[in-house]
Amino acid sequence: MRIAKLKPGDALFQAVIYLLFGVFTLSCIYPFYYLFINTISSNDLSAAGDIRFYPRGIHLDNYTKVLKISGLSHAALVSVYRTVVGTFLTVGASAFLGYLFTKREMWGRQIWYRSIVVTMYFSAGLIPWYITMHNLHLTNNYLAYILPSIITPFNIILVKTYVEAIPSSLEESASMDGAGYLRIFRSIIVPLTTPILATITIFSAVNQWNSFIDTAFLMTDTKYYTLQFLLWRYLNESSSLAALIRSSPDMAASVQNMQTPTSVRMTVTMIVVLPILIVYPFFQRFFVKGIMIGAVKG
Amino acid sequence: MGVPTEEGLHGVQLSVPPRRRLQNKHRLFLMALPFLVVTFIFYYLPVSGWIYAFYDFIPGIPLSDTPFVGLKWFRTMVSNPTQTAEVLRVLRNTVAMSTLGLATSVFPVIFAILLTEIKSGWYRKFVQTMTTIPNFISWILVYALAFSLFSVDSGVVSGILVSLGLVDEGFNLLASGSHIWLTMIAWYWWKSLGWGAILYLAAIAGIDQELYEAAEVDGASRFRKIWHITVPGIIPTFFVLLLLSIGNFVNNGMEQYFAFQNAMNKDTIEVLDLYVYNIAFANNFPFATAVSMLKSAVSVLLLFGANTLSRLVRDESII
Numbered sequence: 200m201r202i203a204k205l206k207p208g209d210a211l212f213q214a215v216i217y218l219l220f221g222v223f224t225l226s227c228i229y230p231f232y233y234l235f236i237n238t239i240s241s242n243d244l245s246a247a248g249d250i251r252f253y254p255r256g257i258h259l260d261n262y263t264k265v266l267k268i269s270g271l272s273h274a275a276l277v278s279v280y281r282t283v284v285g286t287f288l289t290v291g292a293s294a295f296l297g298y299l300f301t302k303r304e305m306w307g308r309q310i311w312y313r314s315i316v317v318t319m320y321f322s323a324g325l326i327p328w329y330i331t332m333h334n335l336h337l338t339n340n341y342l343a344y345i346l347p348s349i350i351t352p353f354n355i356i357l358v359k360t361y362v363e364a365i366p367s368s369l370e371e372s373a374s375m376d377g378a379g380y381l382r383i384f385r386s387i388i389v390p391l392t393t394p395i396l397a398t399i400t401i402f403s404a405v406n407q408w409n410s411f412i413d414t415a416f417l418m419t420d421t422k423y424y425t426l427q428f429l430l431w432r433y434l435n436e437s438s439s440l441a442a443l444i445r446s447s448p449d450m451a452a453s454v455q456n457m458q459t460p461t462s463v464r465m466t467v468t469m470i471v472v473l474p475i476l477i478v479y480p481f482f483q484r485f486f487v488k489g490i491m492i493g494a495v496k497g
Numbered sequence: 498m499g500v501p502t503e504e505g506l507h508g509v510q511l512s513v514p515p516r517r518r519l520q521n522k523h524r525l526f527l528m529a530l531p532f533l534v535v536t537f538i539f540y541y542l543p544v545s546g547w548i549y550a551f552y553d554f555i556p557g558i559p560l561s562d563t564p565f566v567g568l569k570w571f572r573t574m575v576s577n578p579t580q581t582a583e584v585l586r587v588l589r590n591t592v593a594m595s596t597l598g599l600a601t602s603v604f605p606v607i608f609a610i611l612l613t614e615i616k617s618g619w620y621r622k623f624v625q626t627m628t629t630i631p632n633f634i635s636w637i638l639v640y641a642l643a644f645s646l647f648s649v650d651s652g653v654v655s656g657i658l659v660s661l662g663l664v665d666e667g668f669n670l671l672a673s674g675s676h677i678w679l680t681m682i683a684w685y686w687w688k689s690l691g692w693g694a695i696l697y698l699a700a701i702a703g704i705d706q707e708l709y710e711a712a713e714v715d716g717a718s719r720f721r722k723i724w725h726i727t728v729p730g731i732i733p734t735f736f737v738l739l740l741l742s743i744g745n746f747v748n749n750g751m752e753q754y755f756a757f758q759n760a761m762n763k764d765t766i767e768v769l770d771l772y773v774y775n776i777a778f779a780n781n782f783p784f785a786t787a788v789s790m791l792k793s794a795v796s797v798l799l800l801f802g803a804n805t806l807s808r809l810v811r812d813e814s815i816i
Binding site for chain 2 (some may be wrong): 209212213217219220223227228231233234237248251292295300302304305307311314324326329330349350381412435465467468471472475
């Protein structure tokens with residue numbers, strides 16, 4: 200019906216953009232799908248490059264075996280720890296500080312606020328940062344994952360902008376009833392800012408989960424390794440990975456599902472990417488709002 | 498009269514005793530203080546580390562036991578031919594990557610404009626949702642995906658090329674140093690295009706629909722409507738982002754290049770941020786610090802330049 204009404208040129212235009220977007224969208228999803236079907240397919244078919252469109256010889260050996268690799272489940276715990284604790288701290292701090300910075304009567308407000316915002320555009324550099332962390336005894340220390348991220352300027356800007364849009368009469372009437380800043384924050388600001396707090400929770404959680412540079416620099420002891428960093432090592436050190444597979448007793452299994460460096464890499468990648476893919480549909484609606492508020496402030 | 502006006506509320510505020518207000522301004526500061534201390538420790542204290550650029554510092558030996566060498570590490574960049582060649586190579590990579598990035602910064606604009614032209618609502622939503630996913634995975638994960646897709650013996654890409662007869666045997670795109678700039682910008686947009694378009698999609702949604710209706714009545718074609726209504730509607734957003742990326746010209750970030758670098762492509766992939774990491778990893782702390790300092794100086798200058806430009810053109814600052 201609709202198509203019939205279109206002029207030939209318009210129909211062609213529509214067809215071309217449908218196709219272009221189709222191809223690009225496919226290129227965005229297919230890598231994840233490809234990895235998934237290869238990790239659950241028979242390993243010798245996968246190694247021969249025969250798994251392209253659908254899984255064959257479905258089994259879960261890869262996942263059960265990979266989870267037994269020494270260090271992997273511990274690395275998963277470290278990743279979960281930094282994601283949960285780090286996110287909690289940065290959201291709490293950003294909410295509180297974002298609220299405080301809306302109070303015009305604060306002593307030196309402009310200076311403090313600007314000194315935080317300016318850090319988004321300026322950094323001392325890798326080595327000065329590393330030496331500072333080292334002097335603070337934050338190398339080989341779990342605190343290094345959560346303390347620096349407490350202050351995330353972008354989050355503070357988002358909360359401040361959001362709080363400024365709340366009618367001040369609400370706060371003022373609470374203040375006249377004798378409520379202090381902390382009480383107003385707890386019972387008025389937090390409930391009213393949930394949408395933006397949800398947004399920054401998601402941004403921070405994804406950031407924490409994805410971080411690996413800090414591990415690469417600050418952690419030499421394997422017990423501080425995160426999943427991301429372990430994956431990076433597996434990608435780059437195939438000889439040590441092969442040795443790891445040989446040394447693990449359960450790895451051999453059946454012939455067609457023998458673990459190879461490739462199968463281990465793909466399975467670990469899938470394990471690291473899965474949490475993001477699972478939470479993605481839930482947080483998708485929040486971040487559009489977040490990026491819009493951020494854009495206003497630029 | 499019963500409705501509180503601006504003046505009314507203001508009047509109430511003024512009636513708070515002066516002493517109480519004085520306390521409040523300090524109380525607020527004290528509540529913020531712990532966070533300001535954290536900011537100072539992790540963002541400002543590291544600046545003191547710049548001092549290492551002026552010593553022959555070797556990790557493990559206290560700074561007090563290392564000789565002060567003044568500007569030696571800055572001078573080697575121009576006086577030592579090998580070093581100069583290396584710095585020039587890294588600068589060339591940095592300029593190439595940033596220029597490619599600036600030249601293609603219009604991609605998300607095109608993406609957003611074309612996407613709004615799609616008639617079917619669910620398809621539009623589907624495309625937008627799916628193309629945003631790659632933005633949320635780390636560069637290590639992007640590399641891991643690339644690693645599987647492009648692997649020589651079992652990867653799907655090489656398999657398809659062989660079966661189409663385009664290549665004789667499996668090839669490894671990731672281990673090749675040629676075309677690395679193009680490959681990097683391609684991966685960059687694969688990861689960021691959908692996400693980058695969100696802002697523009699929102700800007701387009703904010704354009705007054707009556708403008709389009711009026712143009713329709715006047716018999717404007719689709720392309721005229723895009724050119725005269727949509728494009729002017731999103732240019733301010735584009736301009737701000739463009740200026741910010743000029744400010745970040747020397748900061749390519751390192752995660753992408755760190756993930757994709759290997760011995761074969763090191764010469765062409767090493768941008769400034771990665772270079773600093775690599776020389777630091779080779780334990781040349783003073784030189785890495787010196788490069789960082791120059792980089793910070795240049796990026797501050799660029800940011801101020803971009804800001805001035807913004808003030809001149811739009812009468813508004815970006816920071």
